[in-house]
Amino acid sequence: MKVTKAEIVISAVQPEQYPTLQVPEVALIGRSNVGKSSFINTLIHRKNLARTSSQPGKTQTLNFYLINEMMHFVDLPGYGYAKVSKSKREEWGNMIETYLTTREQLRTVFHVIDLRHPPSKNDILMYEWLCHFDIPHEVIATKQDKLPKTHVPRHAKVIREELGMPKGKHPILFSSETGLGKEEVWKVIYSACDIRPNLDV
Numbered sequence: 028m029k030v031t032k033a034e035i036v037i038s039a040v041q042p043e044q045y046p047t048l049q050v051p052e053v054a055l056i057g058r059s060n061v062g063k064s065s066f067i068n069t070l071i072h073r074k075n076l077a078r079t080s081s082q083p084g085k086t087q088t089l090n091f092y093l094i095n096e097m098m099h100f101v102d103l104p105g106y107g108y109a110k111v112s113k114s115k116r117e118e119w120g121n122m123i124e125t126y127l128t129t130r131e132q133l134r135t136v137f138h139v140i141d142l143r144h145p146p147s148k149n150d151i152l153m154y155e156w157l158c159h160f161d162i163p164h165e166v167i168a169t170k171q172d173k174l175p176k177t178h179v180p181r182h183a184k185v186i187r188e189e190l191g192m193p194k195g196k197h198p199i200l201f202s203s204e205t206g207l208g209k210e211e212v213w214k215v216i217y218s219a220c221d222i223r224p225n226l227d228v
């Protein structure tokens with residue numbers, strides 16, 4: 028996709044603040060600091076439109092980005108960051124759950140997991156939760172660039188097995204550093220959102 032226009036629409040905490048524009052949406056979910064905001068920047072070729080940080084807990088609201096005036100990326104706060112207070116974590120959990128279970132124009136969720144490590148307990152719970160609520164989702168195994176190439180297949184297999192992904196499904200290998208997986212992700216978006224690329228990259 029050639030992204031000619033990308034802008035933040037709103038940082039929302041309440042459903043009343045969600046954009047009213049009727050365009051298909053894809054959302055990013057995953058552990059704090061796993062690389063959700065970086066994933067968005069990589070897909071749209073922007074350095075830091077979605078704010079990133081080496082400190083976990085950077086994204087604290089539901090951030091809606093409008094792309095080419097035809098779709099939204101929705102960046103969600105991360106889960107599983109121990110240093111965030113219990114009440115904040117509950118608040119974020121409710122915010123995420125409300126969005127994921129009520130947003131009609133949500134077409135798919137990218138569930139981002141760190142390829143270097145086996146999925147955490149929270150990763151597994153989130154995966155099961157998405158399956159339980161029948162929310163369309165794809166697993167993204169990111170930070171591929173941080174692993175020696177020969178280790179990649181073994182790590183991808185651990186993620187598949189620990190999550191209990193069904194036969195024929197596999198995590199999409201991704202790197203925000205090298206752009207690996209970008210084309211595969213855009214294909215998922217075209218299909219889920221029923222949009223056509225203006226120009227392939």
Ligand SMILES: Nc1nc2c(ncn2[C@@H]2O[C@H](COP(=O)(O)OP(=O)(O)OP(=O)(O)O)[C@@H](O)[C@H]2O)c(=O)[nH]1
Pocket residue numbers: 057058059060061062063064065066078079080081082083084085086087103104105106169170171172173201202203204
């Ligand atoms: N090497 C490498 N670093 C990455 C990759 N993706 C993200 N990072 C780094 O990981 C850190 C966290 O990235 P973010 O995109 O801010 O993570 P996040 O999931 O949005 O984090 P929260 O908003 O805190 O939940 C940053 O220092 C990024 O530069 C990747 O694919 N490869």
Ligand SMILES: [Mg+2]
Pocket residue numbers: 063064065078079085086102
């Ligand atoms: Mg973030």
